[in-house]
Amino acid sequence: MRFFQSFLLALKNILSSKVRSILTMLGIIIGVSGVMVIIGMGNGMENYMKDSFKSLGTDLLTVNILGTGTSKKVDVEDMYRLVTDNPAYLKDVSPSVRISGSVKIGSSTLDETTVGGVSEGYAAMKKYATDSGRFLQYADIRNRSNVCVVGSYITRMWFNGDAVGKNIKINGMTFTVVGTLKEESESEEGGTDDSVYIPYSTAARMSSTGMITSYSFQVVSEDNIALTKEIIGDALFAVYGTKDAYSIISMSEILDIMTTMLNVLVAVLAAIAAISLVVGGIGIMNIMLVSVSERTREIGIRKALGAKQRVIMQQFVIEAATLSALGGLVGIGFGYLLSALATFILQSALDPNLAVVPSLSSILIAFGISAAIGVLFGYLPAKKAARLNPIDALRYE
Numbered sequence: 001m002r003f004f005q006s007f008l009l010a011l012k013n014i015l016s017s018k019v020r021s022i023l024t025m026l027g028i029i030i031g032v033s034g035v036m037v038i039i040g041m042g043n044g045m046e047n048y049m050k051d052s053f054k055s056l057g058t059d060l061l062t063v064n065i066l067g068t069g070t071s072k073k074v075d076v077e078d079m080y081r082l083v084t085d086n087p088a089y090l091k092d093v094s095p096s097v098r099i100s101g102s103v104k105i106g107s108s109t110l111d112e113t114t115v116g117g118v119s120e121g122y123a124a125m126k127k128y129a130t131d132s133g134r135f136l137q138y139a140d141i142r143n144r145s146n147v148c149v150v151g152s153y154i155t156r157m158w159f160n161g162d163a164v165g166k167n168i169k170i171n172g173m174t175f176t177v178v179g180t181l182k183e184e185s186e187s188e189e190g191g192t193d194d195s196v197y198i199p200y201s202t203a204a205r206m207s208s209t210g211m212i213t214s215y216s217f218q219v220v221s222e223d224n225i226a227l228t229k230e231i232i233g234d235a236l237f238a239v240y241g242t243k244d245a246y247s248i249i250s251m252s253e254i255l256d257i258m259t260t261m262l263n264v265l266v267a268v269l270a271a272i273a274a275i276s277l278v279v280g281g282i283g284i285m286n287i288m289l290v291s292v293s294e295r296t297r298e299i300g301i302r303k304a305l306g307a308k309q310r311v312i313m314q315q316f317v318i319e320a321a322t323l324s325a326l327g328g329l330v331g332i333g334f335g336y337l338l339s340a341l342a343t344f345i346l347q348s349a350l351d352p353n354l355a356v357v358p359s360l361s362s363i364l365i366a367f368g369i370s371a372a373i374g375v376l377f378g379y380l381p382a383k384k385a386a387r388l389n390p391i392d393a394l395r396y397e
Contacts, residue, residue, distance in 0.1 A: 013319055024287045025327030027280025032331025032366040034273030037338045040358035042266030046259055048354055058252040060125065061217040063232060068245045074236065079215050082235055089220055089228045094119035096214040097203035101171035103196060105158045115170055115196045117203020125218045133164040133179030136199055144201045148175040151193035152183040168196065171206060225250050280327065281373035284320050317375055324374025328367040
């Protein structure tokens, strides 16, 4: 009950000087809202990166064969055999051949469209869904057929939603569209959906070297990425005898590295924003010292009536903590408003998938720190008040 009475008295004293209390809480408000927005931006960026890498395939390993300039080499059969020999770690593989050159539909040239040679299992590996027609088949690979599958952007922009059976020219060769893919992201020129997929065997024939030097492996479990990389690396090292002849890239590991770097950056920025909490705490200590001076006679009267030192100290600590906690609550509300505004700006100016997402943990931490700062910086003024001599306090003018 005594605590509740002290809390009510603290509220009364705070409300009696509204302007001074608001100015005192300003540092806490800015600090809490700043920490919320910065951590929220970090959470939003992390979610955005995860979604972006998910479209690339976090369960995929990209292997690039650089070679050693000798007759030593691996071919497609060797890579498929590697998958067959390690079913506990590898699920599938797709050779990948990037074609550079011109893509034409009628008399129009598609400058930003990407063309890739892939296997019949590539769509399943990348989790692409077919919208109409079919994806590439083994017969297309074996026969080096001039067929292709196009993304939703090409279907919508160049074929009015009906691309199956139509023709596309790639480097002067005519390809028949046998299937279209569903939209994977916001359809735009040069995006994921502005793509053409042809059989890798046909793409290899069209390339200058005729060789396949890139492969995408799908792993059984992302938890075994490191071990799976080691298995592939050992197989390639056995052929080439040097690690310089190949590279193995894991999207999952790249995502982990980028997430770690982002978390470090967010932590540094949040720490800088939290400095204002310390400044707010100094402001609270200052105002509480002023309050002690203003209420010296009140303290003297209470001590003369028998109030103990701990009761006086408790009163001023509770008042400082209440002032700081109220600033924290206002800061949380202000932080949500800033987060909503920042989300609107980011989605309007950059990407609709970007958002500022304040986490519950960041809110609780910021509020807890603000309340703790009130107690910490309120202790010195409270101690000063508790040690006042009642006779000197009663004589104070």
